[in-house]
Amino acid sequence: MTLTELATTGVSLPEIGMGTWEYHAGPKPLRSGLEAGALFIDTAESYGSEPVVGEAIRGVRDQVFLATKVSPHNFRPTDLRRSVEASLMRLGTDRVDLLQLHEPNPAVPIADTMGAVAELITAGKVKFAGVSNFSVIQLEAAQKALGKFSIVSNQVRYNLIDRTIETELLPYCRAHQVTVIAYCPLARGLSRICDCDPTGVIAELVRETGKSPAQIVLNWCVCQKGVVAIPKGNSVEHILDNCGASDWRLSETQLTRLNTRIQHRRRNRVDQLLRQWLPSPLQSLAIRSLNRMPRRLRRRFR
Numbered sequence: 001m002t003l004t005e006l007a008t009t010g011v012s013l014p015e016i017g018m019g020t021w022e023y024h025a026g027p028k029p030l031r032s033g034l035e036a037g038a039l040f041i042d043t044a045e046s047y048g049s050e051p052v053v054g055e056a057i058r059g060v061r062d063q064v065f066l067a068t069k070v071s072p073h074n075f076r077p078t079d080l081r082r083s084v085e086a087s088l089m090r091l092g093t094d095r096v097d098l099l100q101l102h103e104p105n106p107a108v109p110i111a112d113t114m115g116a117v118a119e120l121i122t123a124g125k126v127k128f129a130g131v132s133n134f135s136v137i138q139l140e141a142a143q144k145a146l147g148k149f150s151i152v153s154n155q156v157r158y159n160l161i162d163r164t165i166e167t168e169l170l171p172y173c174r175a176h177q178v179t180v181i182a183y184c185p186l187a188r189g190l191s192r193i194c195d196c197d198p199t200g201v202i203a204e205l206v207r208e209t210g211k212s213p214a215q216i217v218l219n220w221c222v223c224q225k226g227v228v229a230i231p232k233g234n235s236v237e238h239i240l241d242n243c244g245a246s247d248w249r250l251s252e253t254q255l256t257r258l259n260t261r262i263q264h265r266r267r268n269r270v271d272q273l274l275r276q277w278l279p280s281p282l283q284s285l286a287i288r289s290l291n292r293m294p295r296r297l298r299r300r301f302r
């Protein structure tokens with residue numbers, strides 16, 4: 001597994017970690033991923049996966065980079081402290097390596113939230129502070145509020161077909177040494193990426209490299225400077241396949257073929273806001289309706 005430096009912390013992070021949203025396969029697949037070198041697990045208080053992550057890291061805690069998230073309704077200092085204590089309890093550990101604010105919450109002053117995060121770092125319960133789904137402006141405000149500590153990462157959606165962050169956020173993170181943790185690096189399912197591959201470039205690269213489709217897609221992601229990826233797999237097979245996306249590189253020409261032949265989008269601000277604020281039941285309904293559309297039409301809305 002290739003390691004990369006987390007921001008400028010001196011800490012090495014596997015370029016492929018393991019996501020655990022909608023993970024329900026028990027500790028064994030996660031354990032096999034850890035043994036294959038994906039010593040980086042991402043969870044969140046809202047995922048319901050902290051207990052199984054706790055089981056998976058038991059006995060190897062010190063070798064694992066453990067990231068969790070606090071939900072926006074817990075951003076007030078007292079709630080945040082309580083929320084982190086509960087996460088630590090569920091994870092069976094006394095500290096997390098990365099505490100991420102799951103998404104911005106304009107209803108709570110960022111200075112209050114970051115003050116509480118700084119206290120947790122000082123107390124040794126949190127090693128590093130990160131954010132998720134923060135825009136450049138929100139990231140700057142959070143960094144200012146955190147003061148002497150650095151925000152080391154921003155976890156955002158990034159994959160071959162959704163390249164929204166390339167316009168503004170990714171260049172900013174690179175310039176300010178904030179690691180981008182790419183979520184949904186498989187676009188929540190390879191079929192969505194295939195929908196956007198009308199000329200079959202992924203199948204060509206599978207034949208040329210002998211790698212799997214998921215490995216091609218994930219390797220593209222970690223070839224981007226300053227980016228690590230956290231695919232979620234619900235089986236040993238998927239997790240080990242994903243670990244095999246590391247330790248090799250697509251060539252420059254292969255990357256160019258993916259960049260030019262996979263249809264991707266960069267969402268505008270209105271689209272981004274809609275995605276962020278649409279209530280979950282409506283989001284699920286929209287996804288179900290989308291999946292019933294013919295492929296050519298589906299591609300336009302991904």
Ligand SMILES: NC(=O)c1ccc[n+]([C@@H]2O[C@H](COP(=O)([O-])OP(=O)(O)OC[C@H]3O[C@@H](n4cnc5c(N)ncnc54)[C@H](OP(=O)(O)O)[C@@H]3O)[C@@H](O)[C@H]2O)c1
Pocket residue numbers: 018019020021022042043102132133155156182183184185186187188189190214215230231232233234235237238239241242
């Ligand atoms: N911060 C945020 O707001 C946020 C939002 C979304 C996600 N995330 C994080 O990012 C992680 C990853 O995102 P995600 O879970 O939404 O989607 P993802 O990793 O892009 O895709 C997961 C899907 O890909 C399938 N898959 C996994 N490995 C595969 C392989 N080798 N070959 C073929 N199919 C494969 C999975 O199937 P199986 O499940 O059957 O294995 C699942 O259907 C999450 O688990 C979570 O930790 C964070």
